[in-house]
Amino acid sequence: MSFLPQLAFLIILGVAGYILSKRIKFLKRNILLGKAETRNDQTDARWKTMLLVAFGQQKMFKRFIPAFLHLLIYVGFVVINLEVLEFILDGILGTHRLFAPVLGSAYTVAMNIFEFLAVAVLFSCVVFLIRRNVTQVERLQKPELKGWPALDANLILVIEIVLMVAILTMNATDQILAQRGDEHYIALGPLFFSSLIQPLFEGFSNGTLVFIERFAWWFHIAGILAFAIYVTYSKHLHIFLAFPNTWYTNLKPKGEMINMPEVTNEVNMMLGIPSENVSELPAEIARFGAKDVNDLSWINILNAYSCTECGRCSAECPANLTGKKLSPRKIMMDVRDRAEEVGKSLDAGGPGLEDGKSLLGDYITKEELNACTSCNACVEACPVNIDPLAIILEMRRYVAMEESGTPAQWNAMFQNMETSFSPWKFSPQDRFNWADSVKNEEVK
């Protein structure tokens, strides 16, 4: 009979692992719906960026209060997961607090650190719930968050609170049982935070306490595994994807737009210039610019899956904060949602990309694209170096070159440039007229 809990644990672990691996494959396939792009240069700079921006949370600290609270949750997540290692070993081996005898008094110190972080995480999550639902921080109330995104955000915070309560409850009851001399429980040194809630449990019999302690243990470990699966359906994916996402940061100057060699080839032919790099061109040019997710680079889609919808981009976007429809956060959410839709359709044997829908039109409108000033405020603001601008500009390329659908005033600007080599309608012969007066002015 005693091996039953171990068997149950292994089954839970196996099922969770299986579901997770399926989910990871699904996400990977969706990201790779995007076009191939190689961005493996400057590896030193890439590791450094990842270390500073993702691991070191550098860009979070542009807004101190949320950055500090987020840091507590982040450190809590990383450090408390060390305890999960013990949970898993205990579960498999049928032991209890496997490391306690090995580590001795250091174990008590570690438990106190975990408890402190659990309380810190709990505190931060409560403040974050208040910011979202009571004080209603502006960037957390935008239209694109209505429905699932708002629920998702609240669920994550509530789940984290419940998991932290489980840890504290487990430690509190565990130590009461140890003090009462139950042989299965190991008396540790004083645990500061869980001892504060011990009075809640002292009136219970040993049997009830064992039940509560075991329930909290199973709840915590099963909860973490379930949460890991939940994360793959959630904006919370940023906890993993922030790392590769920052590694693949665009390290070029932000103002540089990526060149389209297929266009260079045609331009050179028109101007009678021999092309040097014809062999580098893809055999078939699918489309100019991006109409759907498969026209984007896989890095654009990785960006979308790394977005945790914090909205710092939209809070800095000049178009968004003057009431235009464009919201860089929504652009990222739309790319992700479209990739999810296509992925789900493919898994169900459906038409995938050929479902009659597309990113442009069904998710993102031209009005949104046209409102962008390409100022890079969104790119600068993103704590994990997501680049919404690259997507906007690729989609504008599709609108201009495949649909000829740019606004009339832009078409007039194009015409001026074609005929008089200036965006304004001036005669090219007058280009140098500005110098006439200076050339006649005496040097002072």
Next chain:
Amino acid sequence: MSTYKVPTMAEMAANGQEPEVLFWVGCAGSFDDRYKAVTQAFVKILNKVGVSFAVLGPEEACTGDPARRAGNEFLFQMQAVANIQVLNGYNIKKVVTACPHCFNTIKNEYPALGGEYEVIHHSQFLQQLINAGKVALKGGGEFKGKKITFHDSCFLGRANNVYEAPREVIKALDVELVEMKRCRTKGLCCGAGGGQMFKEPEPGKKDINIERTEEALATGASTIAVGCPFCLTMMSDGVKNKEQEEKVKVYDLAEMIAKDMGI
């Protein structure tokens, strides 16, 4: 009587000369009535300092930036490739421009099309001249002791990480430089980038240049300094909209330096 000289590359090449630096004027600098004054001020500074420079004159054409940002890659590349042929034909090595959009495009986007040059913005060029002691600032000019705020151009700042050069130029005028709340990496766009200069904004609550002008006026500065032709237009329009044009002036950095030099 000696007058200011504005040599063209064609003239220089005909005399077998090569200038140190090409001054890329840009379309706004050539055609926009307000920005022509900036071009003229910069040319006067170059004359005064004795920099060996030339312009392309009628051979210059739009870099293609607004077309590219509006999605028309063909038109951009047609412009770019033609410009690169001219520049390479004259064996140009170094380019200075007063337009951050031209600066960004020539510096970052022309190399992929075969145009590799050392490109600097006029704020950087002015800073170098000041640091080298080549610009004799009087320091007692109309800006002395005045409150001045600098509006970061997106294509100079975030796009290319040039934040300090324009500020150093302003500080050299012995003024009180006051910052807006959103400055440097957090600077707010004037609303004209990405092709917006050439069309009406999308429907919204407010125009971006008004939002930015309000922020600039809130500093109490008597001059809003800019380093970009589009920003100059947008901020000037904003100041007019707020009926502050009598009290608050919008100037480009080159104009401020030229004024201080008394030219």
